[in-house]
Amino acid sequence: MSERYYILFENYEQGLALHDLLDEAGVMNRIAPAPSAARGTLCCGMSLLVGPDMIDRAKEVISRENAVYHSIVSMENPLQPMRDRYC
Amino acid sequence: MADYVKMWENLGMDLESHDTLCQVLPVAVGDVFMSQENRPKAMDFWDLVISEVHGIRPAELIEEQKKGRKVFGTFCVFVPDEVIIAADGIVTGLCGGSQFWVPGGEAVLPKNTCPLIKASVGARLGRTCPFFRIADVYVGETTCDGKKKAYEILGQDVPMYIMDVPQMKRPKDIVKWKEEIADFALKVEEITGNKVTVEKLKDAIRIINEKRKAMKRVYDARRSECLPISGRDALLMTQISFFDDPERCAKMCNRLADELEERIRDGVSVVPSGTKRILVTGTPLAVPNWKLHNIIETSGAAVVCEEMCTGTRYFENLVDDSGETLDELFMALAERYMKNNCACFTPNPGRIQDILRLAKEYKADGVIDCSLKFCGLYDIEKKSVAEALKAEGIPVLSLETDYEDSDAGQLRTRIEAFVEMLNG
DSSP: OOEEEEEEOSSHHHHHHHHHHHHHTTOOOEEEEOOHHHHTTOOSOEEEEEOTTTHHHHHHHHHHHTOOOSEEEEEESOOOTTSOOOO | OHHHHHHHHHTTOOHHHHHHHHHHHHHHHIIIIITOSSOOGGGHHHHHHHHTTTTHHHHHHHHHHHTTOOEEEEOSTTSOHHHHHHTTOEEEEOOOOOGGGHHHHHTTSOTTSOHHHHHHHHHHHTTOOHHHHHOSEEEEEOSOHHHHHHHHHHTTTSOEEEEOOOSSOSHHHHHHHHHHHHHHHHHHHHHHSOOOOHHHHHHHHHHHHHHHHHHHHHHHHTTSSSOOSOHHHHHHHHHHHTTSOHHHHHHHHHHHHHHHHHHHHHTOOSSOTTOEEEEEEESOOOTTOOHHHHHHHTTTEEEEEEESTTTHHHHSSOOOOOOSSHHHHHHHHHHHHTTOOOTTSSSOHHHHHHHHHHHHHTTOSEEEEEEETTOHHHHHHHHHHHHHHHHTTOOEEEEEEOSOSTTHHHHHHHHHHHHHHHHO
16 A cells, blocks of 8 residues: 555654554554655654554544644655655 | 754754755655664664754754753764763764755865765755754864865864874874874863863763664674664664764664564564675765665665674774773774774775675675765775675675765666676
């Protein structure tokens, strides 16, 4: 599946708090830089990357724990290891 | 997040250009790191650091500066962190690994200068990297002609101190390096206002030795036939270790090593059995230069070791902390640092011995010797490296590249052919 979800935050403390909650709940997620196309007015910063099979569970955890976040955005095919576009 | 913008403004950064850089990073990190399956959980720490690369650590450094501490920016593994830490200073690596900064360097340097130097100068003059803005003083060294001349240019914009690295390894050269370290200690005392005492230097030696041991544990795990971590992830760990707090770095590396050792016990590998193992040697890969590793690891092979400054040279060999005088401790530092087999030395048989030793220790099926364009020192050593490897029956591929994306296709073709040859 090529769709991925990015959970965006106002600051990394919020992100780390949700990261821990998702880990505790067994919801697979990874810390990743927020994609520039998705972050809007937010600056460089962390997001949580969640696969399509985990996003509903992630939302459940957010709701249950009243976790603070900025927004959730989905992106089609954001990861292309052979794109060869470096910094 | 708003705090970061304010921080960058206060640092005099060019926010518009910096935003352009920020747009590129997430794509590269996503492609190179997030696309990998089954990464160690402990990589979360480095994922956070790279996600907030111009935020968290710069903010920490500024907070320490408010307390009166000084930040020393360095460009080379020859600068002894121990001396700076003994005077309660902070070390941050400054090498530029991004093409984004190269044009800024080319504005004041010849185009036929290596991209690492051009990017480092461009990062300072373009005002798009907080680390280059925060450092109170830069510490350069004489490991290549390009850097020596670049430091003259940087010295017009920021306080600069140069350490004169000997070019040979005779006993008198090691003594000369000890004297250079002693002079450096005086300068560090002057800048920080703190004395380098025997006790403080011993403590600093222990801190950095612990960091080296922790990094070595991670690397040792890569020797296993069951490869518990990709070369890309190990490289990221090493790159970030240059500007992280050394005690936190040791803690995080040990945490990662714990997980890797558990993975080996459980038979958890990041690559299928039989994947060809590559030792990479050559010029350093400063953050965010991940091109070579990514191409190798998306061409059917795995990088198991880096014989380079952003690799084994950074952590191999500990400093003897048993000395009871500053002179003895400075000598111990000199002896350890002069074991570094940089291509700036003549002759430099130690590097070839290291490559052959590491190829065996890490069970490498082949070696990729890659230098940055216009790095004459490493380019010239390719011939003797290739001859030594050939004599030992170890396949080698010699490459040259820079920070641009434009040669990625060509590199990919050559590396795929090399891996295909290894697969027989």
